Amino acid sequence: MNFVIRLDISKEIGYGHFYRSITLARSLRSSNDSIYLIAKSIPEHLKIWLSKFGIKFFLLGSNITSGSIEDLNHTKSFCELIGNPDLLIIDHYNIDIKFEKNIRNFVNKILVIDDLANRNHDCDILLDQNLRHLENRYEKLLPKKSKVFLGPKYFFFREEFYDANLSKSVRNKLKNILIFMGGGDNSYEIIKVIKSIKYINSKEIYWTLITGKDIQDINKIILLTKKIKNFKLITHTDEISKIISSSDLAIGTCGISAWERCILGLPSLVMITAENQKEDAEILEEMNAVINLGRSDKVLGKDIAKNITKLINNDNLLKSMSIASFKVLEGHTKAINFLKKEIILTL
Template sequence: MKGFDDVQVVIRADASTEIGTGHVMRCLTLADKFKRNGAMVQFVCREHPGHFCDLIQQMGYPVFRLPYCEQKANEADVNYAYAHWLGEPWEEDLAQTSSMLSNLGTAIDLLVVDHYAIDIRWEQNIRSFVNKIMIVDDLANRHHDCDILLDQNLYDNMEHRYDGIIPEHCMKLLGPSYALLRDEFQVARKFAQIREKGVRRILAFFGGSDPTNETQKALEAFMLLEETELTIDVVVGSSNPNKAKIAELCSKLVNAEYYCQTNQMAELMVRADLAIGAGGSTTWERCFLGLPAITITTADNQMEVTEVVASRGAIHYLGHYSEVSPPAIAIAIKKYLENPGLLADISRTGMEIMGQLDAVDAVSVVGTLLNSVK
C-alpha cells in the first residue's frame, strides 16, 4: 500500500480564450491540496490561445505541453458541442497524452480529467497507463469510465444526474460542500460577514477571459448610476482580450480600481458589499464569503445551475449575457442600494448553501481522493 508521499497524480485540463480559465484554476486548487498531502502532481495541457501553462509552472507544477492545432469539430462526434475544445480529434489527443504518460517512467496512481471534450472513449483507452481516473464535471451530458466523479455544483436532481452514464462503482462527490476553493478563501471566511449595511463597494469580475466583455457592461452601468459615494473594484484575467480597454475606462473614473490577474480575490470579495459577475466556479467563492451577486451567465453550461442557485435565493440572476444591457445592470444595482435588507437575505442564504465547507473540504475532497488510490 502506498503512502501519500508516493502518490503520482496527473491532471489533464485546458484553458483558452474560448474555454475560459475556470477548469485550470479549480484543478490548481485540487493540485495544491494533493501536494500538501505529499503527492507528486503534473499537468498535461494544450497550448491554446490564452492557455495557462506558464501560470501552472509558476505555481510549481511541471506541465507537459500539447501543441496547438486549430481543429474543427466533426459534426458526427457524439460530443460535438465541445469536441473542438481539444484542438485535435480525441484520438490524436489520446495518443499525445498516452505518449507523455508512458515516458514518465513511473506508475500514475490518479489521472484527473477536467475537460468537456473528453468522454468514455478517451478514458477507456487511457486506462492501461493509470490506476484510477477522476472526472471533474458539471454537464452530466456524456458517458465516463471513471472511479471518482466530482461535481461541485448545486442541482435539483443532484444525486441522480449521473445515473447510467458513470460506472456503478464510481465514488460520487456532489454539491457545493465539495467546492474547490483556494486556501485564501478558507482564511477569508473568518472575516466574512452578512452584508447588512448597504452597498458602498462593488466587485466586478467575469472570469479570466470574459470573451463577451461583460466587464465593460458593468462599468457602463456603474457610470449610469452617478453615485459619487460608490466604489467599484474591477478584476480581469491576463487572458482577457479587452483588458487594455477596461484599464482605460477605469483610469477615467476616480472611484474605480483596476486589477489584472490578482491574487487578492478573497480579500476583494470580503471588502465588497455586492458583486457583479458570471456564473461558474466563482459563484461558490462569493457564496462562501457571503457576498451577494448580480449574476449574468456567459456560457450555456452556466445557466441551469445559476437558475437553481437563484431559486434558492442565494444570488440575483439577471439573465444570459445576450439579454442583459448596462441599463438593466444599473437598475439591479439600484434595487440593492435602496433595499439593503434584500442584500442581507442573499448574503445569509449564500453562506448557508455552502454549509460547513471549511470543515469537510480537506477531509472529503483531498483525504477521500488520496486514500482511494492508496
C-alpha cells in the same frame, strides 16, 4: 504518488478548470508526491504560477484536437514516461468514455470533474461541484463502481480563501462593488457593466474591476473607466479573496467564481455567459444568494443599474442575500475532508 491532470486553457474556456483541478491535486499531494499538467498550451503567467508550486507541465501543442486519438496517444506516452500515475484527473468537456477506457492500463485510477452530465465516463470518481435539480443525473452515464460527489460543498478552494484574517461578515450596506466576469475574455459583458454606471445616481459607490490577462479590449476599457469616480482597475490578481471579502456586492458570472463569492458571503448580480451556468444561476436565485439577470446577450445596462439601485436603497435585501450566500456552502469543510479521504482510500 504521481498525479496527472488533463485539461485545457484558452480565452474561451477561461481559467476555472485550471484552478479547480490544480487546487484539488495540491490538496491531495504530500511532500514526496508530484503533480503534472497536460494541456495544449499554457499562458506564460500560469507557467510561472505552476513553477511556484513545483508543478511540471507537458504541452500537447495547439494543433492537437482535444480528446482525439492523437491526444490519447500523447497522454499515454507521458503516463508511461513517469511510470503510470496513481491518479489521472480529467477536467475537459471534449473527453469521454472512449478516451478514458483506452487510457485505463496506463493509470491506476481516474477522477473526472464534470458538470454537463451529457456523456458517458469510465472513471472511479466523478466530481460535479455545481448545483443541479437532478441528483441522479449521472446514474446511466457511469459504471456502477464509480463514486459520485455532487454539489459546491465539494469545491476545492485555493488556500487564500481559508485565511483567518479575511472578513466574513454579513453585508448590510452597499458601498463597494466588485466587477469580475471570470479569467477569460469577457470584454462584451465588462463594457456593458461599465456603461451601466452612468444610470446610477450615487456618488458614494466604490468600484473595483478585475480582468484576466487575456482580455482583448483592455484599451477601450481603460478609456471608458478613466472618468468614472472611485473606479479601480486591476488587470490580474492572485489575491482575489481579499477583494471579495472587502466588497459588498459583485457583478459576475455563475461559473466557478460563484462559489468563491459564496464562501465569503458576497451577494451577486449574475449574468449567464455559458449554458452550463443557467441552472446554477436559477437555483442560487431561488436560494436568495443572487439576482439572476439572465443570459448576458439579453441583459441591458439599465437592468444592471436598476438592480444596483434597488440594493443601494434596500439594506435588508442586501443583508438577506449575504446570509443566503454563506448558507450555499454549509458543511463545506466536512465534505472536503470526507472527499479527500475517499480519494486516498480509492488509490
